[in-house]
Amino acid sequence: MADLFDSPDATPPEDRAPRPLADRLRPRALDEVIGQRQLLGPDAPLGIMLASGALSSLVLWGPPGVGKTTIARLLADATDLHFVQISAIFTGVPxxxxxxxxxxxxxxxxQGTLLFVDEIHRFNKAQQDGFLPHMEDGTILLVGATTENPSFELNAALLSRAQVLVLERLSLADLERLAQRAEKELGRALPLDGAAREALLExxxxxxxxALNLIEQVMAWKTDAKLxxxxxxxRLMRRAAQYDKSGDGHYNLISALHKSVRGSDPDAALYWFARMLEAGEDPRFLARRITRMAVEDIGLADPQAQAICIDSWQTYERLGSPEGELALANALVYLALAPKSNAAYIAYKAARADARRTGSLMPPKHILNAPTRLMKEQGYGSGYSYDHDAEDxxxxxxxxxxDMGRQRFYAPVERGFERELKKRVEYFERLRRERSG
Structure with a gap:
């Protein structure tokens, strides 16, 4: 009896099974890839590598769903390399x-091999070292994919042998092109009006x-009118924003929040604060960071800023969420609009540096106490002037x-309350010159 699949009209069961839309629309050539023109254009890194026939090992760094796996597969096709895909999550040393x-x-x-390693940052340092000899002798051309910052997660030795390429989130225009491609594949338009279509892509x-998974869901709805x-x-839940409390998303957003406050922009500060809360950040972490902003970036230009931050933190602890988060938002707006100075911070760091440099230098004897006769004989306390008895x-x-000489660490700025402190510094400097003269 002939095999069922010997018939030219017969297809294997796996080919007859429904395929996800994302799989059906997977690009078959690099020029079909949507987005990432900064890498794939004729004058971009990958375009130049392919044109010159000199593809090197790569680390593709970017958020999920932007084409890392697809690009790796198509690079193998374009260079006639055998494509092998593994995941660091499921692959061990054997x-x-x-x-x-x-x-x-x-x-x-x-025949060469392009080895694509998904989630390469999941391999430990020793496992990453295991790739090096095979990269060096040409056994493999490595293409790693990671959503985490390679600078922190990958060995320096591996990074020195691979070029890091950064992939970007797809823009709304890119996602619209993807939606049009999906409509063509499915043979009908999305049952959405213009605003709803944009909301879906967002x-x-x-x-x-x-985006393709959302489109597939919407296309399955039975509706005669546009929604x-x-x-x-x-009908559809918004996709959770990409955020990892211990990863790049966390550090990128807190950096944006801190710099918005330093830049005196309360609106941007509130936006990044809200983004972190929406992503599930612990408000206590934000309270601590807000207080740090007051200490580092406002300092003595507004001495009450720190107290306001501590009060808002305590208010959060008493009220909890969501009301307590408003207290943190109040402090954030106050900090953004407060006068800024890092003069005390700079002075503190300079003093620490001098303390390390000068080691164990003794204080001058005239400011040392002399509780014993021997210490008095050694000159301890001799010549000390009691300031309360002095003029002014x-x-x-x-x-x-x-042996050190007088130093100048603190240089107050002409902003906020520090303007008054600057007057005091200058006043005492003038008196010091007069008294020493």
Whole structure:
């Protein structure tokens, strides 16, 4: 009896099974990839590598759903390399040995191997070192994919042998092109009006795979009329924003928040604050960071800023969420609009640096106490001027070590309360010159 699949009209069961839309629309050539023109254009890194026939090992760094796996597969096709895909989550040392051995055998037969390692940052440092000899002798061309910052997660030795390429979130225009491609594949238009269509694409948050999954869901709905935004959001949940409390998303957003406050922009500060709360950040972490902003960036230009931050923190602890978060928002707006000075911060760091440099220099003897006769005989306390007995309550004596000389660390700025402190510094400097003269 002939095999069922010998018939030209018969297809294997796996080919007859329904395929996800994202899989059906996977590009077959690099010029079909949507987005990432900064990498794939004729004058971009990958375009130049392919044109010159000199593809190097790569690390593709970017958020989920922007084409890392697709680009790696198409690079193998474009360079006639055998494509092998593994995931660092599911692959151990024994499996890696088999991959390298197969690549070595393939190489002896005249074919190279492009090894694509998804989530490469999940490999520990020793496992990452295991790739190095196989990259160096040409057994494999490594293409790693990561959503985490390679500077922190990958070995310096591996990074020195691979070029890091940054992939970007897909823009709304990119996602619209993807939606049009999906409509062509499915043979009908999305049942959404213009505003709802844009809302759907925004829900994907720059993730092409998520966009196609959302489109597939919407296309499965049985509806004769176009849905508006309200109807769409009732039927479909917004995709959670990409955020990892211990990863790049966390550090990128807190950096944006801190710099918005330093830049005196309360609106941007509130936006990044809200973004972090919406993503599930612990408000206590934000309270601590807001207080740090008051200490570092406002300092003595507004001495009450720090107290306001501590009060808002305590208010949050008493009220909890969500009301307590408003107290933190109040403090954030206050800090953004407060006068800024890091003069005390700079002075503190300079003093620490001098303390390390000068080591164990003794204080001058005239400011040391002399509780014993021997210490008095050694000159401890001799010549000390009691400031309260001096004119203006200021003796003008030198309090630095004898071998060090007087230093100037604190230079207040002409902003906020520090303007008054600057007057005081200048006043005491003038008196010091007069008394020393």
């Amino acid at each position: 499996e890696l040995r088999k991959v390298f051995e197969a690549a070595r055998h393939r190489r002896t037969n005249g 829900m994907a948050d720059g993730d092409g795979r998520a 508006d935004t309200a109807q769409l959001t009732r 309550g200021f003796s003008g004596q030198d309090y630095f070590p004898d």
